[in-house]
Amino acid sequence: xxxxxxxxxxxxQEIEKYPKHxxxxxxxxxxxxxxxxxxxxxxxxxxxxAAVFERDSGKIVSIGVNRVVPLNCSSAHAEVVALSMAQNxxxxxxxxxxxxxxxxxxxxxxxxxxxxxxxxxxxxxxxVIAGSDDAVEKITGFDEGPIHPDWIDEFKKRGIDVLDNxxxxxxxxxxxxxxxSGSPVYNGRGGDTxx
Amino acid sequence: xxxxxxxxxxxxQEIEKYPKHxxxxxxxxxxxxxxxxxxxxxxxxxxxxAAVFERDSGKIVSIGVNRVVPLNCSSAHAEVVALSMAQNxxxxxxxxxxxxxxxxxxxxxxxxxxxxxxxxxxxxxxxVIAGSDDAVEKITGFDEGPIHPDWIDEFKKRGIDVLDNxxxxxxxxxxxxxxxSGSPVYNGRGGDTxx
Numbered sequence: 001x002x003x004x005x006x007x008x009x010x011x012x013q014e015i016e017k018y019p020k021h022x023x024x025x026x027x028x029x030x031x032x033x034x035x036x037x038x039x040x041x042x043x044x045x046x047x048x049x050a051a052v053f054e055r056d057s058g059k060i061v062s063i064g065v066n067r068v069v070p071l072n073c074s075s076a077h078a079e080v081v082a083l084s085m086a087q088n089x090x091x092x093x094x095x096x097x098x099x100x101x102x103x104x105x106x107x108x109x110x111x112x113x114x115x116x117x118x119x120x121x122x123x124x125x126x127x128v129i130a131g132s133d134d135a136v137e138k139i140t141g142f143d144e145g146p147i148h149p150d151w152i153d154e155f156k157k158r159g160i161d162v163l164d165n166x167x168x169x170x171x172x173x174x175x176x177x178x179x180x181s182g183s184p185v186y187n188g189r190g191g192d193t194x195x
Numbered sequence: 196x197x198x199x200x201x202x203x204x205x206x207x208q209e210i211e212k213y214p215k216h217x218x219x220x221x222x223x224x225x226x227x228x229x230x231x232x233x234x235x236x237x238x239x240x241x242x243x244x245a246a247v248f249e250r251d252s253g254k255i256v257s258i259g260v261n262r263v264v265p266l267n268c269s270s271a272h273a274e275v276v277a278l279s280m281a282q283n284x285x286x287x288x289x290x291x292x293x294x295x296x297x298x299x300x301x302x303x304x305x306x307x308x309x310x311x312x313x314x315x316x317x318x319x320x321x322x323v324i325a326g327s328d329d330a331v332e333k334i335t336g337f338d339e340g341p342i343h344p345d346w347i348d349e350f351k352k353r354g355i356d357v358l359d360n361x362x363x364x365x366x367x368x369x370x371x372x373x374x375x376s377g378s379p380v381y382n383g384r385g386g387d388t389x390x
Contacts, residue, residue: 001257003200003279062196074288074316075275084198084268093269093381114312117340121269121309121382145312146349154341186288187316 005071005081008044011035011063021058025128028053028106029167031060033130036078036108037174039065040183047140047178048108050082052095055104055126062086069186079107079115083122096123096159104128108171109136110164113145119160126161130171139175143187200266200276203239206230206258216253220323223248223301224362228325231273231303232369234260235378242335242373243303245277247290250299250321257281264381274302274310278317291318291354299323303366304331305359308340314355321356325366334370338382 014035022028028051035049046066053060064082068074082105087093095103102125110132111119119127132152136142148154152162209230217223223246230244241261248255259277263269277300282288290298297320305327306314314322327347332339343349347357 001202001280001284003276003283005198005200007196068288068316072282072286072288073279074282074318075270075279075313080270081198084270085196087267087269088198089196091267093263093267112312113315113343114309117307117309117312118270120340121263121307123269145315146343146346148308148341148343151341 003073005067005073005076005084007063007065007067007081007085008039008042008070010038010042010044011065014038015060015063018060020060022053022060023058025106025163025166028058028104029108029128029130030170032106032108033167033170033174035063035065036171037177040178040181043183044070046142046183046186047174048078050078050105050107052082052086052124053104053106055102057101061103062089069184075114077112077115077118079105079111080118083118083124087122092123094123096125102126108174110144111147112143113147116147116151120155120158125159126163127155128163128166130166131168132164135172136175139172140179141185198268200262200268200271200279202258202260202262202276202280203234203237205233205237205239206260209233210255210258213255215255217248217255218253220301220358220361223253223299224303224323224325225365227301227303228362228365228369230258230260231366232372235373235376238378240265241337241378241381242369243273245273245300245302247277247281247319248299248301250297252296256298257284264379270309272307272310272313274300274306275313278313278319282317287318289318291320297321303369305339306342307338308342311342311346315350315353320354321358322350323358323361325361326363327359330367331370334367335374336380
């Protein structure tokens with residue numbers, strides 16, 4: 001038995017509208033937020049997207065969107081998908097190896113408890129996020145899970161820089177749009193939840 | 196572009212030697228420890244294995260082994276592979292949904308920072324591990340990452356029971372065998388490590 005992770009068909013069409021290199025981090029985030037919106041509007045997953053860039057050149061290496069429900073895979077969060085796609089494309093399990101340029105992951109919110117570790121092991125040297133407080137949990141009902149209390153410092157200890165609050169309002173606007181759409185929120189352990 | 200996670204060919208042959216249901220948790224762990232050993236001996240990944248069982252009937256639902264290096268995928272830890280395989284087989288993103296029996300994940304050590312979250316989101320109701328202290332890091336050099344300090348309590352809050360120290364000595368014997376074999380240890384961020 002094999003597991004296959006795929007991106008929705010609309011991703012390629014959308015990406016063709018953008019330049020192949022995006023230098024400014026706000027522009028990188030703008031792309032990611034747009035993908036997070038298209039993902040739930042197209043009913044291809046939850047309102048989360050991620051992209052791996054060459055940190056300095058801005059070259060787009062890979063895209064990921066949340067695919068949990070369509071692929072029946074609770075690990076198919078946007079970050080895991082984007083990082084796996086980048087590693088597959090570059091044929092390495094370590095995006096931080098000495099032979100290649102530094103890589104950056106851009107995501108439309110802070111990593112959940114799982115994606116925190118996935119970022120650590122991926123080899124990326126920087127993480128750009130739209131926000132890190134409990135706004136997403138409050139707006140959408142998604143559970144981010146128990147992350148290490150000093151998670152940003154622990155990233156830094158391992159050579160990963162974090163840039164927070166990039167286009168926070170724009171990201172939250174999409175989360176609100178998602179919440180108002182009545183789309184499903186899945187946190188696992190459906191048998192235990194009361195709603 | 197797609198990502199495909201596969202198990203090594205030897206896994207099916209090995210599993211055929213075992214009954215389809217394994218009732219005792221020590222016997223479940225014995226299988227997992229054997230798979231962790233075969234994985235590095237066969238050079239198909241690191242010394243980690245996992246299996247999903249129906250908790251009460253003991254039915255084997257899925258197997259996972261570490262596939263990071265062979266598949267160039269830093270997220271392909273044994274737990275993520277086993278949980279994804281189980282969800283694919285049962286066609287659900289939630290192994291804890293009300294329509295199905297409770298599921299248990301058995302692993303030959305505590306989850307790393309990433310797999311901790313992966314277990315949370317999977318829907319399993321119990322986790323059986325061979326140990327949870329720093330023995331693996333000391334013996335093998337693998338980095339487990341910054342997990343939440345109260346990770347066992349946080350599991351319990353979310354309805355996941357943890358049974359620790361099941362066949363600890365047997366698991367550590369395999370880690371020592373791995374360390375003595377001179378097999379590679381990969382923690383990501385190869386550019387930053389000094390060794």
